Ligand SMILES: [Fe+2]
């Protein structure tokens with residue numbers, strides 16, 4: 599614990615720092631501070647916790663509460679002035695980083711028919727998950743992708759991209775997910791506005807889905823060596839069908855039900871280098887066991903209703919609600935319906951955890967894997 603007028607995180611455990619303050623040491627610390635230095639033993643126990651200590655708190659953002667505010671932003675600001683008209687999810691523990699959880703950013707963006715946002719590129723990797731409306735599209739490096747509810751689309755690191763809604767469409771709302779906080783933490787973020795503000799579409803509409811979207815089939819001779827998936831869009835129809843078929847073949851995971859990862863069809867790995875994504879199906883009445891792992895996740899309820907228990911706290915959710923699970927937080931999910939399945943979309947920073955060798959997972963061993971409610 600911190601004592602006196604300066605930090606001194608002591609722990610009475612063998613192998614951990616436990617140096618009591620003395621007038622002589624306090625004077626010594628002052629001298630070190632004057633040299634922009636410090637004594638490690640005063641902060642070692644803080645900067646090297648026994649296990650991950652997330653600053654993020656579990657939060658559920660109810661769509662019913664947020665939707666009207668998202669729609670109201672249309673009256674208040676234009677996409678031209680705002681750049682992107684987005685209401686972002688601001689975790690109470692991560693406000694200084696504008697993060698929804700951990701090092702992940704998320705927000706809800708709205709566009710009206712005929713509106714187009716300016717084309718831009720950034721070092722942060724981004725995704726969108728369509729919540730409602732018709733006629734939305736995204737253009738990524740000249741590839742135009744048409745989007746419907748529960749479609750998942752990538753706008754990877756460094757790509758020129760812009761969003762819009764067709765003039766004969768309806769108001770559209772989608773969830774954005776980015777690794778902005780991570781890229782900023784690594785001090786590696788660049789942003790550029792397209793010189794022409796808008797891109798030309800250089801390929802047949804939805805060409806990447808038509809080329810790379812068939813399961814188990816790869817176009818002969820097609821080369822792809824970029825660090826992200828060429829299948830820039832993952833449609834809801836085939837995704838849901840894949841989960842239903844998987845349910846016929848597998849009992850799934852005790853912690854996640856039937857979970858399938860969206861993958862890069864070239865590598866079988868995550869869709870982007872820093873962000874992974876999945877869709878999971880909870881069968882009628884299914885309640886999973888709790889586990890925890892490193893890495894942060896943001897979920898959106900794509901279908902159905904139920905609840906999740908995160909670090910002992912229950913969060914009831916229904917379609918379109920969004921919630922987060924901080925790194926190393928216990929979590930379990932339950933489908934409330936006895937007759938219908940529930941589906942959870944999620945994106946996460948697991949590719950970072952895996953590629954840096956930081957992934958760890960643990961099952962909740964007591965009480966048959968169910969957390970006591972706090
Ligand atoms: Fe962007």
Ligand SMILES: [Fe+2]
Pocket residue numbers: 853889890891929
């Ligand atoms: Fe999990």
